[in-house]
Amino acid sequence: MVSVETYGEFETAWCPGCGNFSINKAMKQALAGLGLAPSQVLLVSGIGQAAKAPHYLKCNAFNGLHGRALPVAQGAKLSNPGLTVIAESGDGCHYGEGGNHFLAAIRRNVNITCLVHDNQIYGLTKGQASPTTLQGQKTKAQPMGATSEAFNPMATAVAMGCGFVARGFSGDIDHVADLLQQAVQYEGFALVDVFQPCVSFNKVNTFKWYKDRCYKLDESHDPADFGQAMAKALEFGDKIPIGVIRRYDKPTFEQTAGREDAKPLAYYTVDRDRLASEMLSFA
Amino acid sequence: MVSVETYGEFETAWCPGCGNFSINKAMKQALAGLGLAPSQVLLVSGIGQAAKAPHYLKCNAFNGLHGRALPVAQGAKLSNPGLTVIAESGDGCHYGEGGNHFLAAIRRNVNITCLVHDNQIYGLTKGQASPTTLQGQKTKAQPMGATSEAFNPMATAVAMGCGFVARGFSGDIDHVADLLQQAVQYEGFALVDVFQPCVSFNKVNTFKWYKDRCYKLDESHDPADFGQAMAKALEFGDKIPIGVIRRYDKPTFEQTAGREDAKPLAYYTVDRDRLASEMLSFA
Amino acid sequence: MPETSVNILVGGEAGQGLVTIGEFMAKALVRSGYEIHVTQDYMSRVRGGHNTFAIRTGPDPIWAPVEDVDILVALDQETIDLHKSQLTGQGVVIADEAFDVGDLPALSVPFKELAPKPIFRNVAALGVLASTICHDIEDLEQLLTKTFGKKGDEVVEQNLEVLRAAYNWRKEQDFVVECMPPSLVDVGPEGSGRLMMQGNQAIALGALAAGCNFCPFYPMTPSTSIPLALSALGRDLGVVVEQVEDEISAMNMALGASFAGAKAMVATSGGGFALMCEGVSLAGMTETPIVIALIQRPGPATGLPTRTEQADLNLALYAGHGEFPRAILTPGTVEECFELAHKAFDLAERSQSPVFILSDQYLADSYRSVAPFDLNAYPQIEGPLLEADPYYVRHALVPNGVSPRVVPGTSKALVVLDSDEHTPDGHITEDLDVRIRMNNKRLKKAKVLARDMFQPVRYEDEDPERLLVCWGTTLGAAREAARLLTSLGERTGVLHFQQVWPLVPEQFMSALEGAREVVFVEGNATGQLAALIRQQTGFVAHKQVLRYDGLPFTARYIATAVEQSE
């Protein structure tokens, strides 16, 4: 039986008080709750503070390039549909450098989870604005304030027809764990954006800032309804909803491409006779 | 006085019957209508059939790399705020290879126009699915049908808070010209997506297909209203609205960054004394 | 250089169906046992412009294009105007009677009469052409029937009628025909059994034979035909070929797949590859096998998207930041495309490194007649291990640097990769002693690659006074040029690199030092292989023949350049 302990305890390179610790806990809780052994799980990350997460959990891991977690995750998942694949990285990684992959992954709908540690800042590179940094917020690199409007990943994902869109706050570990479980169980691309206070560089969006604003969506919210989902996705001010904002079923890439039950490509062998007959199409 | 003729007549490399010709006409009409001399206009494109457009119009032009029209356009505009800058390219270029720039440009809100020749296909490379190709549509490269859901640029732009979002159909040149004029006059990033039948490779979204579906938005549509705009942005079936889907005012990048009336950087000279005094901050 | 060959040039606008004529004729010739060599020259547009499809054919092997044209099939006036100067003494023009052929020997064809609708014109042209070279009409009838079969009997019948009418029309003309000499191959009722295949198709087939099963791609001429062929040939085999959002994604997705046990490949060209550079470095750091088909076209930037060049050798050699080993294979023929693609997967897996197949538009699009490959002689390449104990570490420090590679998810073992410097277990580290050890480990794998490489091959004169040194697709023209130059007086041989990296000087220095004059022949402007060989060996080329106008080499081009610089 797997338990939270199965996933080990590791020394991290994170700052004391960082929200990443809670997300790490939530991840262990979620995986344990799903009964997944570490060898069944693949965490793929990019580069950033959040992207170090796969090192702090027993699992298969591919800590790749900044911004490129999603392509790697999809490649691995399509090669081994049996793996539980989670692309876990920062807001800068997934929405900044990796923005184009984010758009494409939503449309492609491969059955993976995309977990975003959203601290609304670039942590590892010491405090520049990220796509989700609020416009006007002053940072080391933006002493006059961030010039661009903040990216709203929830609204964008909902507008693009993403089938599972959720938001959490690292301050509520059980809730994040629950969202992660739902995301993994959802058949298709599932986005989980988790607010994560960066104690070192984001002096605006602090634990208290989130705590004061985040409220949980209750049953009155129907994530199957586009209008309701969009309304909640856009709510970002004194009150910010957390929970499953959008959820509905649609065919996954695996289903569309007939690869749902495909055996891992690692077991693939060429059918020589068949290939020989294909070759004759050139005759 | 400038007129449509001011912009010249050119031999093109386009297929007879292609929707690009009409967009080219509409562009000339719009620029002439705005009274802009060719030397005041900069067309920036990527690579594709649509991206050849700047060669077929008298103007300043930067026909750059596939997918990279928007960064070039923004760089040029910020260097010379007096130029009318239009980033004109195909759906593959702007939404595919260039997807991350599309997201960032909306958020940055530099005062440029983004014109998309949307033929829902990759033309120049001979008929592969583009981001806007409908799911399941069969192409040369997707003989089993396109696997991803189609990208909805209108809904994405509206969800992201884009200030000007419009759609046209090359079958109605005057209307496209009008949209382009409004887009250029709009202060900020303006998106104009124009349906453009590709007679060579898109056998589904033909002239007739568009003609049968497109209807013009009338006064009853209020582009200032998010909900209405989103509803229209999502309408893509038997009926497809064309016109200005979304429009509202917000500060441009130039305004936020205090560069609205900046003189062209080409006239810039270093203020040596000032720089010398800045240098002393290292003492 | 073939004893006898006929060079047929079909020219016209894009969209006029010249490729259809060319492909039918070429296929018919292959089925009848002839050798062919097709050179496609087309513009970066969908309609209009001026494109050509040149079939050089005959009973003997043909290695390269030639300038001289024996039969000019002109679908438009421009084709006549542009190419009439290439017509040989025995040459003939096949053109619509409305075109102005001047006083050229011509078959002025009444296409309007022969083809009821414009759409049938190319079949009519095919009929006239086939008849002009005395090709058996039954062979073409079979081909057309097979090809149009799925469009229904009526379509087939209409096409056959036009074909016959055109074929017979030519026969009735008062026109002396030099028939092709008979082919040297036994042709049974099913044809010669030989295949008509392009370089890129052979790369796809070789990859499939090696076990390739994953290819994410972003379309880019002239590489796109590789994923398309992989998809067409491999769909029923379970091969995953998916168009993705950009080249960065293609490369990273391929690495994710390779990590998870797929045999992955990407295919692209210059600009697309430039975007993959960071990913190449990731492959180097994570020791993930990846095969990269880099099909060159002239740059810089978008350049000439549909033409040929050999200017990205340096890029392939140094792409990606940091230092790590790689191999670069450079096929010279369609057969080598197959063989080297197969080998590329072997090398990638055995060195856990990026391996390049560096070809170019000329060979990519060039059809040749090849014998069917004996697939059993080319086994599926061994993949990674499926089993390991739970204490497995991915980058164990083993003597040759190649650690046992296990796949995640097929055993209890945990497999960890990191783009940061890492300890043998794959976890991030900033221990600088470990850094040195891991960097050495990775670089050591260069030896594994060097031990098992394709030696440069000598062709033609074995003890020449003059040696033409070339790599990749220039082989054929160099061989023909060597024969031409030998016939002009100086014994000339060829040294061909079908692998340009790593280089093992012992394999070729005696050849370089044995010739009085060593001429490097490269399809670029700066002599990239010559510079590399100087860097590695100190040997300085005596002469260079460079071409960078977008067209492939010919024997005449090389011979003229060599003689002029005498």
Next chain:
Amino acid sequence: MPETSVNILVGGEAGQGLVTIGEFMAKALVRSGYEIHVTQDYMSRVRGGHNTFAIRTGPDPIWAPVEDVDILVALDQETIDLHKSQLTGQGVVIADEAFDVGDLPALSVPFKELAPKPIFRNVAALGVLASTICHDIEDLEQLLTKTFGKKGDEVVEQNLEVLRAAYNWRKEQDFVVECMPPSLVDVGPEGSGRLMMQGNQAIALGALAAGCNFCPFYPMTPSTSIPLALSALGRDLGVVVEQVEDEISAMNMALGASFAGAKAMVATSGGGFALMCEGVSLAGMTETPIVIALIQRPGPATGLPTRTEQADLNLALYAGHGEFPRAILTPGTVEECFELAHKAFDLAERSQSPVFILSDQYLADSYRSVAPFDLNAYPQIEGPLLEADPYYVRHALVPNGVSPRVVPGTSKALVVLDSDEHTPDGHITEDLDVRIRMNNKRLKKAKVLARDMFQPVRYEDEDPERLLVCWGTTLGAAREAARLLTSLGERTGVLHFQQVWPLVPEQFMSALEGAREVVFVEGNATGQLAALIRQQTGFVAHKQVLRYDGLPFTARYIATAVEQSE
């Protein structure tokens, strides 16, 4: 090698304020006329781990780091454990009294008493340190007052109090201090007037002096400090510095800006630059000037993000598909960072090509004491033309290949650029004769670059038996090593390349050929400059000293390696 120098190593966890201590101390030393050489060694994390800030200081110029530590300021126990073996005979440890210093000579500081709150500890440590090297306290008081001034009088007072208490505490200890020898510079009431500046800051300043006014960037260690300095220094000058979505955007935006008349620059490191490769090719094709500051760190892939290496020379040399000219400048000192950055804009504009400034983390982060630059001696670089007639063509075929460059929008002229091959007017073409002419035109500009380049410079022994050849940031350590080796018996000199491309062999062959033993010293594992020089000249290095553990060279490292391989 300085006659007398003191090496102070401040070590501790990230977040403990060691950089604050180091910067204050270094600044105070500079103001007092001392030379300094700061080496920063830090981990890729925000808190914890082990970082050091080493100040080597003395009255004479200092060129490189050393291993030996004279004063070890240990903010944590780990610093003592890791660095105690580096302590010299006269060395001393400054550490909290709670730490275990064993039998090392130590000042065990009662930080709890001296600093009322933990946040003041680094000021307390600063006080003890300054007092240990007999640095005048008033100087530090001024500095603290100036720095904390904007935080209010109370903060200033609190800090000053702690500083004084710590300073005086040390004085009361029974501890013999070897004071620093006096500085050689006249120090007025305003200090020495010298600047404390890092390599990257000097690059930014040099760029601004040249007229740089546009820098889109994506953050990447160790390059980010360039845009940050450009922004801080240039904001009021009207310079546009904007963080963008990715490096691809940064490069293309910079090219759009350059086209429109800005003096544009990008700054990045390995992986970020890999993403810019396609854009480099675009600059080459469109002949758009662009300055690229490529600040190296160890690869492959993410590698060691905060350490140093010189392994991207080949990448800079060959980045981008196709063939086009470029220049690569490799500063060896902070002064050269300024000078070469200025020159880079000149070369970029005069050759309409990409020009690289290739530095690395070591020099990027290294503070030095420099004299203020005489800005009037470095004029703003001439930009493109603002006027042309309406018949202007952008790529006119002129003898040296450099066509007059006009900006769009400032005259009636239309300016057209194309990434495809183009006619002189910038419009797309597939005319293959034009292709040859345009390719030749572009390549010809290499001559313009070669005519006006930085010659390699000789240092130390002018007629040495042994020559250390190095490039970029290795200069200082090589000079110190040359002196050390000379003192050990063999006359040793240095040849430093501050520009590695283009290379003009006449400028350095006599130096290479004049020495009995030529040793290439490079911060990479494969000897990239040595290979390049062999490629260009045939000269083969006799010996190589390579380092790739992420740390900068020292004289001892080089001398030991040279001697060991004897």
